[in-house]
Amino acid sequence: MEDIESLSYDELLNTFKTILKANGLKFTAQREAILKTLYDNPDHFTPENLYLLVKKQYPNLNTGITTVYRTLNLLEENKLATSLSFGSQGKKFELGNKPHHDHLICEICGKITEFEDGQIETLQHQIAKKYNFKLTDHLMQLYGICKNCQNKN
Amino acid sequence: MEDIESLSYDELLNTFKTILKANGLKFTAQREAILKTLYDNPDHFTPENLYLLVKKQYPNLNTGITTVYRTLNLLEENKLATSLSFGSQGKKFELGNKPHHDHLICEICGKITEFEDGQIETLQHQIAKKYNFKLTDHLMQLYGICKNCQNKN
DNA sequence: CTGTGTGCAAACATTTTGCAAGCAG
DNA sequence: CTGCTTGCAAAATGTTTGCACACAG
Numbered sequence: 001m002e003d004i005e006s007l008s009y010d011e012l013l014n015t016f017k018t019i020l021k022a023n024g025l026k027f028t029a030q031r032e033a034i035l036k037t038l039y040d041n042p043d044h045f046t047p048e049n050l051y052l053l054v055k056k057q058y059p060n061l062n063t064g065i066t067t068v069y070r071t072l073n074l075l076e077e078n079k080l081a082t083s084l085s086f087g088s089q090g091k092k093f094e095l096g097n098k099p100h101h102d103h104l105i106c107e108i109c110g111k112i113t114e115f116e117d118g119q120i121e122t123l124q125h126q127i128a129k130k131y132n133f134k135l136t137d138h139l140m141q142l143y144g145i146c147k148n149c150q151n152k153n
Numbered sequence: 154m155e156d157i158e159s160l161s162y163d164e165l166l167n168t169f170k171t172i173l174k175a176n177g178l179k180f181t182a183q184r185e186a187i188l189k190t191l192y193d194n195p196d197h198f199t200p201e202n203l204y205l206l207v208k209k210q211y212p213n214l215n216t217g218i219t220t221v222y223r224t225l226n227l228l229e230e231n232k233l234a235t236s237l238s239f240g241s242q243g244k245k246f247e248l249g250n251k252p253h254h255d256h257l258i259c260e261i262c263g264k265i266t267e268f269e270d271g272q273i274e275t276l277q278h279q280i281a282k283k284y285n286f287k288l289t290d291h292l293m294q295l296y297g298i299c300k301n302c303q304n305k306n
Numbered sequence: 307c308t309g310t311g312t313g314c315a316a317a318c319a320t321t322t323t324g325c326a327a328g329c330a331g
Numbered sequence: 332c333t334g335c336t337t338g339c340a341a342a343a344t345g346t347t348t349g350c351a352c353a354c355a356g
Contacts, residue, residue: 064337090320104284137297138295138296139292140293145286146284179309184311219347328335329337
């Protein structure tokens with residue numbers, strides 16, 4: 001499996017089209033709108049948020065939330081997007097066109113900061129090996145209070 | 154805040170009673186049944202699973218799933234239990250009477266293996282510092298295929 | 307006794323599915 | 332044309348809340 005790293009929108013779009021074709025699926029205006037919206041906004045979206053934003057940016061497309069869910073699942077299945085689970089509830093998605101990274105999450109404002117750390121990745125592999133686990137993926141989330149929210153008190 | 158580490162059931166029960174008293178709450182048979190069931194079974198439970206097990210182990214108590222949810226939330230608020238979020242949906246709880254640890258999760262059988270790694274904890278603190286984050290908690294989950302499931306193929 | 311706790315049913319929130327019509331290939 | 336895709340409404344999950352009765356303190 002090759003890594004998908006820092007793709008341009010065109011490359012991303014082509015990858016998506018290739019995947020669709022390979023699975024006998026169709027390239028539709030809604031699917032493109034969702035992909036483009038994810039690409040243009042580097043935030044992490046809940047399906048609901050993304051749905052609202054797509055509706056705002058493509059008002060004449062009348063996209064349903066059902067389609068947003070279906071498309072996010074499709075992207076995730078094909079490793080073009082990743083979802084994060086949260087403590088309380090819900091899920092947030094991000095495009096998988098960036099190198100692997102983990103997340104710092106502010107418990108007050110909900111802001112997500114991304115970071116990368118090679119040493120941690122190395123340790124994770126060592127741990128997996130120790131337990132005879134064949135590692136496929138991992139999730140690391142650090143919870144805390146971001147600089148901004150610390151200053152507000 | 155003092156750590157709650159490897160408590161015996163009696164210690165755990167006392168901690169729970171103290172918390173209840175401190176908040177003007179009452180010690181009930183259902184709350185004890187839920188705590189005991191969590192203690193006796195070192196697994197990670199979804200509220201639903203736990204509900205079924207409590208019903209089985211205390212058939213004459215007629216515990217409702219509502220109470221299981223309420224008690225789990227109560228335990229979590231008071232740091233006597235912790236919840237893990239999962240990729241797809243749902244949440245699993247574990248008693249917080251063990252030293253801090255992270256989780257290896259088998260994507261095939263769903264089995265959760267616990268591990269501890271001091272080096273990773275150290276790195277996490279360094280990262281938080283770098284981003285001016287005041288760390289309150291963290292979550293690390295490694296996904297993969299456990300030894301058992303690897304052998305089945 | 308007082309007020310918290312309980313189970314039940316209903317309400318909610320989130321995600322998935324069935325269906326008839328629309329549209330990509 | 333064929334059959335995948337869509338939006339809608341309904342269903343399915345998972346979790347929370349309102350209420351009247353039960354019971355701990």
